[in-house]
Amino acid sequence: MKASASAPGKVILVGEHFVVEGSPAIAVAVDVRARATAEAAEGDLVTISSRELGEASFGPGAGGGPLYPVYVAVQEIFKRAGRRAGLRLTIESDIPPGAGMGSSAAVAAAAAAATARLLGLPLSPDEIAQAALAAETIVHGKPSGIDPAVTSYGGAIYFKRGAKPERISADFGRVRLVLADSGIQRSTGALVARVLETKRRHPEVLEPLYKAAANLAEKARSALERGDFATVGELMNINHGMLSALGVSNAKLEELVYAAREAGALGAKITGAGGGGMIVALCWSEDAERVARALSGIAARTIVAPVSEKGATSTLEG
C-alpha cells in the first residue's frame, strides 16, 4: 500500500516586508507542486529520499541534515496518530528552491499529508499546516507561517502576524500567474533587517507608508473577492513602488516588472524579499503566454501557472 500527496508552491501577491511589522499580506498557491509518496517499512525508522537531497534515515531522537525538517513534519503526524511507524518516504518538487516560493513548506506538507493518508488519519488543512510549520521552524527559525498555510489550504490566503491565516473566497479561473526569476541570489534575512533599519531611521516616512501598504492589502482582498482582477493588478503595481521605496528593488527586477506590464500583465511586482529572486505578474489567461515570452529572454527562468485552488491533497494507491 502506498500513499501519495502533493502540495502547491506560493507567491505573495501583496504585502511582503510590510507584513513583518503587522500589516496584512495576501499570498496565493501556485500550481507548481511538491510531491511525496509514503510506504510502510519494517522497523520504526523513517527513511526519506529525494533526488536533490539524497537519502537519510531517522529514528526517535535523531536530528540534523537537509531532510530533517521533512522528518519533523512526519513526527507531527505520528504525534497526532499516537503511534510511530516504519516508513519509506520519497519526495520530489517542481518548485524552485530558494526562490521565495515556499518550496520547503510544500515538501513538508506533502510528506505530512502522505504519511497521514498511509496511517489512515484524516487531517484538516489546519493540521497539515501545523505539521509543515513545525518543519519550517527547523528551516527558518521563526517562520511567518504563511507558507505552511498557503500550501495546505490552496487558493488565496489573507495573513497577518499573530492572527490565524484566512482563506479568501475568490475565483481565479480567468487569470494566470507568470513568474520570472531574476537569477540573482539574495539573503531574505539581510533584506528584512535592512528594511527594518531604514524604518528605524525614518519612522516619520516609513510608518505612513506601512499604513498605506496595510490599506492596500485590505483593498486587494476586497477586489479578489469580487473578481476585480484589474484592480488587483493596479494595486500590485502600487505595492511594487512601495517595495522600491523600501530599497529592495534593483535594475534587473525593474526590467522584468516593466517588461511584464508592457506585454499586457494586469499588474507586476517583486514577490518575496526582493533584492533578487522573482517577480510575479497577474495576467488574463489569454495574455499569459505573451507575457511569458516577453520575460523569457531576460529572466533566468519563467513559470506560467494557474492559482492552485487545491492545497495539500493525498490519495491511497494499491
Add this chain to the structure above:
Amino acid sequence: MKASASAPGKVILVGEHFVVEGSPAIAVAVDVRARATAEAAEGDLVTISSRELGEASFGPGAGGGPLYPVYVAVQEIFKRAGRRAGLRLTIESDIPPGAGMGSSAAVAAAAAAATARLLGLPLSPDEIAQAALAAETIVHGKPSGIDPAVTSYGGAIYFKRGAKPERISADFGRVRLVLADSGIQRSTGALVARVLETKRRHPEVLEPLYKAAANLAEKARSALERGDFATVGELMNINHGMLSALGVSNAKLEELVYAAREAGALGAKITGAGGGGMIVALCWSEDAERVARALSGIAARTIVAPVSEKGATSTLEG
C-alpha cells in the same frame, strides 16, 4: 549701454506630484543657465530675439507667439519702473526646454533682470520671481510658482502650495547633480491628471502615501540644512519608490536610476512629472564624472552641474 543677466534651471529634489495635493517639495537651482541681454532702442517697441524662437516685436496691447511670455515678464518690470522703454532683448538658454528644468521661467527671469538693470531699477529676487511668474502664467495656465522662485533665488527652495517659497540654508559645495534625459516625451498635464485619478480611486492607499511623502520632504530639508547629503540621497531613493507607486515610472527611467545608484550616486530618482523626461542623481563632487559616464551610454543626454547658489543675476556693460 547694455545690460546682461542670467538665471539658472531647476530640478525637483523631492516631492513632485505630491506637491499638487499640498505636500511640500524641494527644488534646487542647477548651474545651467538662460541668458538675456537688453539694449535701449528707438520708439517704444520691445523686440525680442532668440536663435530657437526667432524674433518678434511687441507694443502696448500686443500679445501671442512663443516669445510673448518673455514680453509679459518685461512688462512687469515696466509696471514697477512706472515707464515703458524701447528695447532690444536677446535671449539664449543652455537649459533643455520641455525637460522639467524650468527653462521658460529662467528665460523670463533673465529677461526681467536684464530689463530692470538697464532701467536702473534695483529688484529683489522676489520681484524677479513675480515677473517670471507672470510669464509662466501665459505658458502654463496655473503654474505652481516653484520654477520662478528657484530661478530667481538660486540654491534650494522649500515649496508648498499656497505658501511663500522659502530658501533653504544649505552648502552644496561638495556635491554635484547629474541629470540624465530618458529621451521620452510626455505630457506633464496628463501625468498629473492620471495620478490624481489614481488617488481618487484609492484614497485609503494614496493618502497615507502622500503623508509619507510630506514627512519625507521635511526630513530632506533638515538633512540639507545640516549638510547630511547621504541622508538626502537615501530620501531621494525612497521618494523615487513613492513616485513608482504613483505609476509615473517606466523601464527607461528605472534603468537610468539604478545605473546612477550602482555607479555611486548618493541617491537617484525621477525628477519632475515622470513618464519620461529626466532623472536626477545627487553625487559627491568626486563621483559625478563616474556616474555621468555610466549614464551617458544609455541616456539621450547627460548633464553634470553644481547647484547654483546664485539665482537671477545681472550686470551693466559699456
